[in-house]
Amino acid sequence: MSERETEPADPTLESLRRRLTEFAAARSWEPFHTPKNLAAALTVEAGELLEIFQWLTPEQAAAVMSEPDLAYRVRDEVADVLAYLLQFCTAVGVDPLTALAAKIERNELRFPAPGAGKRPGAGAGG
Amino acid sequence: MSERETEPADPTLESLRRRLTEFAAARSWEPFHTPKNLAAALTVEAGELLEIFQWLTPEQAAAVMSEPDLAYRVRDEVADVLAYLLQFCTAVGVDPLTALAAKIERNELRFPAPGAGKRPGAGAGG
Amino acid sequence: MSERETEPADPTLESLRRRLTEFAAARSWEPFHTPKNLAAALTVEAGELLEIFQWLTPEQAAAVMSEPDLAYRVRDEVADVLAYLLQFCTAVGVDPLTALAAKIERNELRFPAPGAGKRPGAGAGG
Amino acid sequence: MSERETEPADPTLESLRRRLTEFAAARSWEPFHTPKNLAAALTVEAGELLEIFQWLTPEQAAAVMSEPDLAYRVRDEVADVLAYLLQFCTAVGVDPLTALAAKIERNELRFPAPGAGKRPGAGAGG
Numbered sequence: 001m002s003e004r005e006t007e008p009a010d011p012t013l014e015s016l017r018r019r020l021t022e023f024a025a026a027r028s029w030e031p032f033h034t035p036k037n038l039a040a041a042l043t044v045e046a047g048e049l050l051e052i053f054q055w056l057t058p059e060q061a062a063a064v065m066s067e068p069d070l071a072y073r074v075r076d077e078v079a080d081v082l083a084y085l086l087q088f089c090t091a092v093g094v095d096p097l098t099a100l101a102a103k104i105e106r107n108e109l110r111f112p113a114p115g116a117g118k119r120p121g122a123g124a125g126g
Numbered sequence: 127m128s129e130r131e132t133e134p135a136d137p138t139l140e141s142l143r144r145r146l147t148e149f150a151a152a153r154s155w156e157p158f159h160t161p162k163n164l165a166a167a168l169t170v171e172a173g174e175l176l177e178i179f180q181w182l183t184p185e186q187a188a189a190v191m192s193e194p195d196l197a198y199r200v201r202d203e204v205a206d207v208l209a210y211l212l213q214f215c216t217a218v219g220v221d222p223l224t225a226l227a228a229k230i231e232r233n234e235l236r237f238p239a240p241g242a243g244k245r246p247g248a249g250a251g252g
Numbered sequence: 253m254s255e256r257e258t259e260p261a262d263p264t265l266e267s268l269r270r271r272l273t274e275f276a277a278a279r280s281w282e283p284f285h286t287p288k289n290l291a292a293a294l295t296v297e298a299g300e301l302l303e304i305f306q307w308l309t310p311e312q313a314a315a316v317m318s319e320p321d322l323a324y325r326v327r328d329e330v331a332d333v334l335a336y337l338l339q340f341c342t343a344v345g346v347d348p349l350t351a352l353a354a355k356i357e358r359n360e361l362r363f364p365a366p367g368a369g370k371r372p373g374a375g376a377g378g
Numbered sequence: 379m380s381e382r383e384t385e386p387a388d389p390t391l392e393s394l395r396r397r398l399t400e401f402a403a404a405r406s407w408e409p410f411h412t413p414k415n416l417a418a419a420l421t422v423e424a425g426e427l428l429e430i431f432q433w434l435t436p437e438q439a440a441a442v443m444s445e446p447d448l449a450y451r452v453r454d455e456v457a458d459v460l461a462y463l464l465q466f467c468t469a470v471g472v473d474p475l476t477a478l479a480a481k482i483e484r485n486e487l488r489f490p491a492p493g494a495g496k497r498p499g500a501g502a503g504g
Contacts, residue, residue, distance in 0.1 A: 036182060039179050042207065043428065046168045046207075047421055050168070075229075078214070081211055092190065092191050094200060094201055103201075104142070104145055113152035166418055169422075169425075263476075264475070279489060280492075287431060294424045304417070330474055332481065344442065346456055349389050354453070356401065366404070366405070
């Protein structure tokens with residue numbers, strides 16, 4: 001059975017996180033996957049995603065996915081950023097979905113949606 | 127009904143992605159959420175995560191989650207990175223889970239696991 | 253005699269580089285100033301400079317120095333980026349001016365200026 | 379007369395800054411060289427410098443300049459970071475040396491050197 005077949009048709013963040021952990025373990029890469037190294041690698045990959053856009057006009061940037069080469073690079077860098085973010089989360093024991101849900105809660109208090117008070121139930125996340 | 131109550135106990139990446147889209151729409155932030163701006167913001171937030179670790183020794187970095195203040199900052203920056211990554215994906219129409227699954231496939235071909243050929247059926251990275 | 257008085261009216265890159273080295277030595281910061289840590293700090297500070305601009309329109313970005321608070325932040329982040337770049341160069345023994353002069357030479361070959369062949373003697377970029 | 383011959387044997391930061399301005403002008407690159415784009419490019423290049431170090435142990439990082447290929451990459455990325463920093467400074471009208479001198483002054487007040495008060499004239503920058 002190939003690695004491909006073990007992956008469900010609809011991967012979840014958690015199934016991909018586990019797969020990345022197994023991938024690194026099979027290659028004995030764990031010693032390199034310290035929180036500090038992974039935070040550095042995450043920043044490097046985010047920079048590579050930004051590099052695609054750095055000289056583009058807003059119009060060119062909005063059309064980036066209609067250029068097959070650029071679209072491939074965008075997907076590739078999105079994958080790298082997410083991979084290092086998940087591996088970082090594994091290294092420090094943080095659940096990224098819980099962390100993000102908590103942050104959204106805090107942001108809803110910090111940046112109240114206009115009219116949220118007047119229209120109960122019709123707010124930002126409602 | 128508050129925003130809080132509409133969020134399931136176990137958020138998924140997709141439910142959080144939608145919630146972020148609604149959050150931005152309720153505050154009329156979409157004009158700022160261009161792919162280029164979001165790629166810049168993602169890089170900035172990744173840098174803020176790295177900042178926590180930049181002067182730490184490997185030992186200090188490994189213990190970062192046992193310091194409540196640092197642990198809070200780590201979770202907060204993880205949330206920010208994931209938030210901007212999801213908003214970027216919304217802006218360009220990329221599914222981050224599909225992109226990451228495809229990248230893992232490519233990496234399994236590019237970096238064969240030692241002994242992978244000898245132990246069929248051992249699964250991803252196994 | 254204060255530190256201020258020892259600095260010439262027109263500081264050079266080299267005088268500032270030495271001053272940063274003495275500053276770090278006087279505070280026993282050298283153990284933290286490894287090439288890797290300084291490269292990370294440089295990236296973090298570059299991100300902080302980018303943060304000032306991330307949501308600005310081109311018009312707002314062009315006018316950033318007319319806002320005293322933003323102008324102060326820009327100068328402050330430029331200083332931080334340059335400081336970490338110089339400290340990095342000290343740590344690895346690279347002369348940044350020589351490195352840049354060599355890079356410009358390479359770029360002049362790589363990206364010939366339009367009409368450069370037709371107008372000999374027109375100087376750098378001509 | 380070639381571009382090479384117009385550069386003095388010992389380039390200064392200011393002579394290189396001017397040369398970069400002429401280089402961009404000769405290629406009609408100024409429209410791309412907005413403060414925002416240049417801050418993004420600076421961050422991308424800083425990330426490329428960090429990339430060289432991201433998986434290295436402290437020992438490997440300390441020896442990076444003894445590997446000719448890595449040493450070349452380090453000098454090349456230092457040059458790119460400095461080039462974009464100078465072009466950014468041109469775009470916003472900031473003198474990087476003055477900005478750094480002012481920052482060092484502020485840091486000397488913010489982080490007093492141990493014993494600086496006891497040994498007048500022997501302080502951090504003294």
